[in-house]
Amino acid sequence: MLNKLKVATAAGVLGSLAMGLTIVGSSAGASSMTNWSTVQSVSGTKGMAALVAAAKAEGSINVITLPLQGWANYGVIMKDFTKKYGIKINDENPNGSSQDEITAVINDKGRAAAPDVLDVGTSYAVENAKLLAPYKVQTWNAIPTGTKSPTGRWFDDYGGYVSIGCDTAKVKVCPTSFAQLTNPMYKNQVGINGDPTQASAAFSAVFAASLANGGSLNNIEPGIKFFASLNKSGNFVPGGSAATAVAGTTPILIWWDYLQNGIQANLKTWKVIIPTDANYAAYYSQAITADAPHPAAARLWEEYLYSTVGQNLFLQGYARPIELASMIKAGTVNKTWLKLLPASPKGVTTYPTLPQLAKAKATVAANWASEVGAAG
Amino acid sequence: MTTTPDTANSPRGVGGRSLTARAALWRHTRTFVPVLPFLAYVALGLGVPTYIIANLAFRTRDGHLTMHNLSVITSGGQYLLGFETSIKLAFVTALIPGVVGTLIAYAIAQSEHESFKRVIAAAAGVFANFGGVNLAFMFVAALGPAGIASGWLAHLHLNPWSHGWSLYKFSGVAVVYMYFQVPLMVLVITPALNGLRPQWREAAANLGASKWQFWRYVGLPVLMPPVLGSMFLLFGSGFSAYATTEALTGGTIALTPIQIGSILQGNVISGQENVGYALGLGMIVILLVSVIAYALLQRRTSRWLRP
Numbered sequence: 018m019l020n021k022l023k024v025a026t027a028a029g030v031l032g033s034l035a036m037g038l039t040i041v042g043s044s045a046g047a048s049s050m051t052n053w054s055t056v057q058s059v060s061g062t063k064g065m066a067a068l069v070a071a072a073k074a075e076g077s078i079n080v081i082t083l084p085l086q087g088w089a090n091y092g093v094i095m096k097d098f099t100k101k102y103g104i105k106i107n108d109e110n111p112n113g114s115s116q117d118e119i120t121a122v123i124n125d126k127g128r129a130a131a132p133d134v135l136d137v138g139t140s141y142a143v144e145n146a147k148l149l150a151p152y153k154v155q156t157w158n159a160i161p162t163g164t165k166s167p168t169g170r171w172f173d174d175y176g177g178y179v180s181i182g183c184d185t186a187k188v189k190v191c192p193t194s195f196a197q198l199t200n201p202m203y204k205n206q207v208g209i210n211g212d213p214t215q216a217s218a219a220f221s222a223v224f225a226a227s228l229a230n231g232g233s234l235n236n237i238e239p240g241i242k243f244f245a246s247l248n249k250s251g252n253f254v255p256g257g258s259a260a261t262a263v264a265g266t267t268p269i270l271i272w273w274d275y276l277q278n279g280i281q282a283n284l285k286t287w288k289v290i291i292p293t294d295a296n297y298a299a300y301y302s303q304a305i306t307a308d309a310p311h312p313a314a315a316r317l318w319e320e321y322l323y324s325t326v327g328q329n330l331f332l333q334g335y336a337r338p339i340e341l342a343s344m345i346k347a348g349t350v351n352k353t354w355l356k357l358l359p360a361s362p363k364g365v366t367t368y369p370t371l372p373q374l375a376k377a378k379a380t381v382a383a384n385w386a387s388e389v390g391a392a393g
Numbered sequence: 394m395t396t397t398p399d400t401a402n403s404p405r406g407v408g409g410r411s412l413t414a415r416a417a418l419w420r421h422t423r424t425f426v427p428v429l430p431f432l433a434y435v436a437l438g439l440g441v442p443t444y445i446i447a448n449l450a451f452r453t454r455d456g457h458l459t460m461h462n463l464s465v466i467t468s469g470g471q472y473l474l475g476f477e478t479s480i481k482l483a484f485v486t487a488l489i490p491g492v493v494g495t496l497i498a499y500a501i502a503q504s505e506h507e508s509f510k511r512v513i514a515a516a517a518g519v520f521a522n523f524g525g526v527n528l529a530f531m532f533v534a535a536l537g538p539a540g541i542a543s544g545w546l547a548h549l550h551l552n553p554w555s556h557g558w559s560l561y562k563f564s565g566v567a568v569v570y571m572y573f574q575v576p577l578m579v580l581v582i583t584p585a586l587n588g589l590r591p592q593w594r595e596a597a598a599n600l601g602a603s604k605w606q607f608w609r610y611v612g613l614p615v616l617m618p619p620v621l622g623s624m625f626l627l628f629g630s631g632f633s634a635y636a637t638t639e640a641l642t643g644g645t646i647a648l649t650p651i652q653i654g655s656i657l658q659g660n661v662i663s664g665q666e667n668v669g670y671a672l673g674l675g676m677i678v679i680l681l682v683s684v685i686a687y688a689l690l691q692r693r694t695s696r697w698l699r700p
Contacts, residue, residue, distance in 0.1 A: 115660045144664040205538035212644030212651070215659035219643070248645065254538070255561045255643035256529070266533055378661055383471050386478075386647035390562070 053312035057169060058153045059320070065155075068320065069102065071313035077105040078314035081121055081132040082113035087279035089175050090334025097330065098321055104314055115141040115217075122148050122306050133315035135304045138217050140374055142171035142302045149304045152316055154323040159343040163368070164300060174322060175336040176300030178291045178366075179218075179225035180274035180359060186286040187268035194294040195229035195243065198252060198269070207247060208257020208267030210276075214382050217299070222271040223381055224369070225297035234369040237377035238384070245389045253389075262287070274359050275336035289359045296362040300339060325349045332358075443677060449670040462671035472668075475649040476675060482563065482648065483632035486570040491624035493571075494578025495586075495616075501579070502586040514583065520576035529640035532569050536560050563646060566638050574627050581626060585619035618691045625687045629680055649676055 051071065059068050072078075083091040085108070095106045109130070110117055115137040122145070125131035135142070135149075142149065146166070153169040154160075165172035181198075183191035188206065192198050198207050213219040227233070227240030247253035257267040259276075263283045270280070277289040303322060309315040321327050328338035329351040335358060344350040369377065453459045466472040501513050535542040538554055546552045559565050589612065597607040635650040644651060649672055656662050656669035 114658050116656075116658055116663065116666075119663075120657070120666075138660050138663070141663045209643070212639060212655065214644050214652070214655040214661055215639075217660040220661045255645045256639070256641050257643065258640075260530070261533070264530075264534070266537055266539060378663075382655065382662055385644055386471060387474055390642070390645035390647065 053316060054150065054307075054309060056312070056316060057151050058157075059155070059316070065320065068313055068317050072104060072311070072317035073102060075104070075311040075314045077107060078311050078318055079107045079109065079130060079133045079309075080318070081109045081118050081135065082111060082115075083108050083136060084111050087276065087282075088334070089275060089336040090330050093333065094322070094327065094330045097326070098318065101321070102317065104317070114215075119145050119148070122308075126308050129310050131308060131310055132306055133309040133311045134318050135306065136174065136301055137171075137304065139171065139173065139300070139302045140371060140378075142166070142304050143371055146170045148307055150307045150309065150312075150315075152305050152319060154319050156323045156340060159340040160323075161339070161342070164339055171302040171304040172323075173300035173339045174303045175275070175331040175338050176298055177273045177275040177335070177337050178359075178361065179221050179271060179295060179297045180277060180289050180291045182262065182270045182272060182277040182280060183288050183290070184262070184265070184268040184284060184286050185288050187265060191288055191290065192269065192292075193290050194292045195226050196294055199247065199250065201250065201252075203252045203269060205251060205254055206267065207252045207269045208254045208261055208271070209244075210258055210270060210272040212256075213385050218273050218276065220378065220381060221273070221297060221299055223385075224377060225271075225292065225295035228297055229292065229294040234367065234373045235376070237380050241381065241384050241388050245391075248389050255389075275334060278335045291359050291362050293362065296364055296366050298337075298366045298368065300368075329354065446670050446673045446677065449667055450674040452667055454664065454667060459667075462667045465668050466671050466675060471647055472649075472652060472672060475647040475652045475672075476679070478563070478647050479632055479649045479676075480679065482567060482570070482646075483628045485567050486574050486631040487624045487627035489567075490571050490574035490578050491620065491627055494575045494623075495582050495620055497575065498579045498582045498586055502583060514580070517576035517579045521573050521580050524573050524634065525636040526640045528569065528572065529637045532560060532565075532572075532641070536565075536568075561642050561645065566641060566646060569637055569641065570631055570634065574631060577630060578623055578627060581623045582619060585616060585623075589615060621690060622687055625683055628683055632676070632680065 051067065053068075053071055059065055080095070083095065085092045085095075095108065098104065099106055107130070109121065109132065113121075118132065118135050118137050119141055121132055122135070143166070149170040151166075151169040154172070157165075157169070157172075160172050181192055185191060188203070190202075192200070192203065197203075209219045209222040210216060211219040213223045223240040223244060224234075224237055225240070226243040227237045230239040230243045232239035244253055248255070254261070254267050257270055259270075259272075259280050261267040262270040262280050270277075274289055274291060277287065281287045281289075303319055305312075305315045305319060322331075323340065325344065328340050328344060329349075331338040332341070332351055332354045337358065338344070341350065345355075450462055451458055451460070453461070466476075501510060504510055532540075534540055536553070537543065537560055540560075543552055543554060547555075560569070593611055593615075594607055597611055602610070633650055635648070635654060638646060638648055639651050639654065644655070653669050653672045653676075656665045656672070
């Protein structure tokens with residue numbers, strides 16, 4: 018772990034050294050000779066115009082693992098981008114995972130089909146920083162510090178809170194906290210979306226449960242213990258998913274608040290609550306690959322995602338865009354969509370640092386099966 | 394290459410020998426050439442991936458040689474537990490369906506209705522290949538806590554859920570595996586049962602053997618190698634099954650294939666790819682050991698069959 022962080026830092030230092038060189042490149046942005054793969058920012062109307070022209074000349078962009086329906090509104094976002102710029106989007110492996118993205122970047126290196134841009138869990142971006150190109154979008158300062166790499170190799174895009182979804186047709190009184198989930202009336206009803214050693218939503222549910230049960234960002238173990246006791250009492254149903262929620266085998270499902278609306282589309286009686294005793298949120302990260310076959314289109318995609326339009330479209334998909342706070346302040350946020358979000362929890366949301374995340378992941382990988390499974 | 398200069402220049406006698414040698418070479422070529430596409434297929438589909446996995450299992454992410462990955466998976470903790478549970482599950486779901494499947498296949502083989510046999514063979518082929526998330530959902534709908542069959546059984550006061558059984562635990566997963574393992578056994582053992590000729594039984598009866606004696610001295614010894622071989626096939630099938638268990642248990646049962654999936658395809662464990670390859674190598678070794686054990690066993694049990 019420590020070694021990997023060192024690698025990431027080293028890559029960061031190299032990145033900042035390179036930055037001095039490429040800002041020169043971007044000032045000559047209007048020239049058709051610009052090597053966009055080394056451009057680390059564009060400035061002003063003129064810079065954007067050059068970027069748009071170059072991206073249009075490339076004609077297409079390779080994205081990866083962006084689901085076509087639901088999931089932070091990516092389907093609508095991709096359509097709108099193509100409509101606006103006439104750039105075709107090739108979406109590889111729409112339902113893939115963060116690791117699938119990294120594997121594709123490594124295996125497809127040098128091919129025309131290699132991914133240009135990524136949407137990954139932050140730790141995947143950090144550990145693979147050398148595969149990523151530094152770039153800072155024009156709204157860089159609106160992205161809170163700590164949710165972006167200082168050199169611009171990755172930057173968070175959207176996220177949300179761990180929430181409890183509940184089918185009011187099957188559950189008489191919906192639980193509003195982790196503590197209530199232990200009530201015997203919820204026997205065989207509580208699911209989490211997937212396997213915490215594979216799905217980040219399920220992993221986050223364990224982290225949130227830990228916070229609700231005396232744990233901390235340094236200690237996820239109480240969360241594992243919580244699910245072990247839930248499994249022992251028979252309330253926990255392993256292998257939950259949106260499908261089991263709709264089918265009724267997990268009428269209570271712990272999942273990201275912004276993804277629960279996918280269940281609502283099929284189940285009008287589905288209600289979403291952010292638990293009162295756990296304030297846990299996480300964001301995904303954007304990144305441009307270092308060997309992007311369409312370097313200009315990749316940079317334009319990021320500029321688009323971090324424009325008011327792009328950020329509001331995430332919001333339309335019930336996800337909280339990373340620039341939300343600054344958009345509320347500036348009055349550029351879409352208020353209709355903002356109102357539809359489930360109420361955010363009281364207090365300040367704190368995020369695990371990367372070492373805290375790594376530690377928690379290792380703990381879950383080591384103990385999930387042996388403790389929760391054994392408790393059954 | 395023409396043959397004329399060779400025969401023309403060779404001293405008398407030697408020409409004859411070289412002709413024989415060439416004939417032998419030709420015989421060998423005739424034996425080997427048709428197998429070449431298969432060998433190439435095996436090399437590409439099995440050899441190359443195995444080499445890549447074995448190689449990466451001993452590398453760091455930066456490509457340096459290391460024993461670290463191997464020591465991670467063999468030094469206790471979740472990965473050893475994964476191998477243990479996987480082997481246990483594969484063993485149980487090879488042994489029980491192996492016996493049950495053989496009995497069913499034998500019963501079917503005794504039937505005189507050819508069309509019935511064909512229907513069963515086709516059905517077994519379909520069921521044996523039914524798996525994955527669909528199978529998991531089917532069982533949740535039937536035998537889940539709110540499943541239809543669970544409801545029927547509850548009426549008979551036999552609801553397995555109220556007797557400590559759970560679809561989401563080891564015993565539940567084992568039951569689900571039977572669904573495809575039993576038909577698989579029927580499918581692969583039927584040809585061997587057809588090879589058990591009725592004449593042998595008649596001959597044994599003519600010599601005064603009882604039914605028990607026939608099975609003890611003729612039937613079982615003849616069937617043992619194919620039955621054991623098929624069970625090894627079932628072991629492999631149970632050992633590597635993945636999607637069904639993952640959908641049912643959400644990782645609460647430690648299985649090596651699921652752990653590999655978490656590492657190579659997940660959203661949580663990052664940067665451990667080479668440990669995943671080491672786990673893959675471990676699975677290959679276990680399957681290899683079982684295949685070699687089978688080969689030795691078969692050599693022993695089928696010794697008397699050799700001319």
